[in-house]
Amino acid sequence: MRNRCPSAADARAGWRQWAAVALLALPMLMTALDTSVLYLALPHLSLALGATSVQQLWILDIYVFLVAGLLMTMGTVGERIGRRRLLLAGAAAFGAASVLAAYSTSVAMLVVARAAMGIAGAALLPTALSLISCIFVDARRRAAAIAIGSSCVMIGAAIGPVAGGLLLGRFWWGSVFLVGAVGMVVLLAAGPLILPEYRRAEVKRPDLTSVVLSLVAILSVVYGVKELARNGWHPIHIVMIVAGASVGAAFLFRQRFLADPLVNLSLFRRRRFTGAFVVMLGSQIVLGGTYVFIPLYLQLVQGFTPVHAGAWLVPQSVTAVVSTQLSLYFVRRFPLSAVLAGALIVCMTGCVLLVAGSGLWLVIAGSLVLYLGVLPVVTLASDLVVGSVDAAGAGSVSSLLQTNNHLGSAVGLAFLGSIGSAVYRGATELPLGLRADQAEQAKEGLSGALAVAARLPAGDGDRLVDSARQGFVMSMHVVGGLGALAMLALAVFAFILLRPRPGPGDGPRGGVSTTGAARRARSAPSAPRK
The missing domain is CATH 4.10.860 (DNA Excision Repair, Uvrb; Chain A)
Incomplete structure (x- = not known):
């Protein structure tokens, strides 16, 4: 069957629909967990396989490159062959590639496995989001389902170091890849029974x-x-x-x-669609450049192990899930523009807390508040974008949205990371007598400075550690300040551009921005015709 997704006449959400959402959230959780846990396993697998520093970068980056590069193409492929079929094919490929990665006997074998995981990941992510959009006709339920998927991405990134530490403490390095394989087996077993299929009736070859x-x-x-x-x-x-x-x-x-x-450019003529895309891009840039400092601070400044640092990050994901549900409550009573602007102000407050000091609890509070605001922004903006098109266009729009997120994170890491690196190099004072290669390594980053300090006499080493940590904290303050300004600008932008205006809507299905007044207006009896 080409289209078995619910229609407006079948808008009720039963256990089958929510079970489908749980299944669709699974690949989002597994791909996020796989990415975060790999950073912890990298030293172990590099030692076992003899990977050089350049090869380690390829092990990490080949997945990101192929996911980002193929997202838009996979959206079109799903429209042609069927979204569920592409999702299950991606799940089978991701599971098989995860097993191949777990039992790799060489660096080349592992890089090939990671490349296959990247291709499969590009099929999983936009297809899962577009199927969620297809399952729920009701805007409120669709927003709640998107919130579940977004929460799973955050949770997977947070629990990855904890899960990886437990696995690496008991098993070999390849065990971290088998977690994803188990998740894909569950999806493959239950998907054909629960997930609906959607395929456009007429679609041309890409x-x-x-x-x-x-x-x-x-x-x-x-x-x-x-x-x-x-x-x-x-x-x-x-x-x-x-x-x-x-x-x-x-x-x-x-x-x-x-x-x-592949991309319907006419969508960008819609004011709210374009505004939501800009808000998503801007927030991902700030998050990509700012949040990277938090795990580094916990491990390199506070001296926590990766597992301990990961445990500090888990409560943030729980808080983010709660804040998302609250935002869905508020958006039914206030305009979407006001709720989005408020969430961005919360993100700004989190960035301000990162600037306010260098103590552990202040940094944790800043990162917690940042997460408190960012997940509602992602959920509400994503729902507005996906709700702007009908079910036939959800696949390509979901792919475009995922590409937007990946590019935003990469640009934020490059731009704000470069500023942070420049601040660190300018603020870090090196002890006299360092060789040129030692000075260059210490100026590259805090981890390099700690490695150099470990080989120096006690006095010089301690001074270098103190100076490098102060330089790192100063760079975090500067980047946090820039993030706060950017979030404030995005809040003003969202409040002005996304305000509801009289006239035709921005899409065939709309978002969750319906206020109580608007609902009452629609439910009021219309004037009789003359």
């Missing part, structure tokens, strides 16, 4: 030129910004970013003349 252009553009930009964040400003990195942006411009120009484009 434009291969557009596929190649989008892949080249996104890979070039993501590679350039990641290298910029890792190694600083270099002409080749700028060339990659400019080249990717130029190819991206050619891709967008081509979409204007296609009957069935």
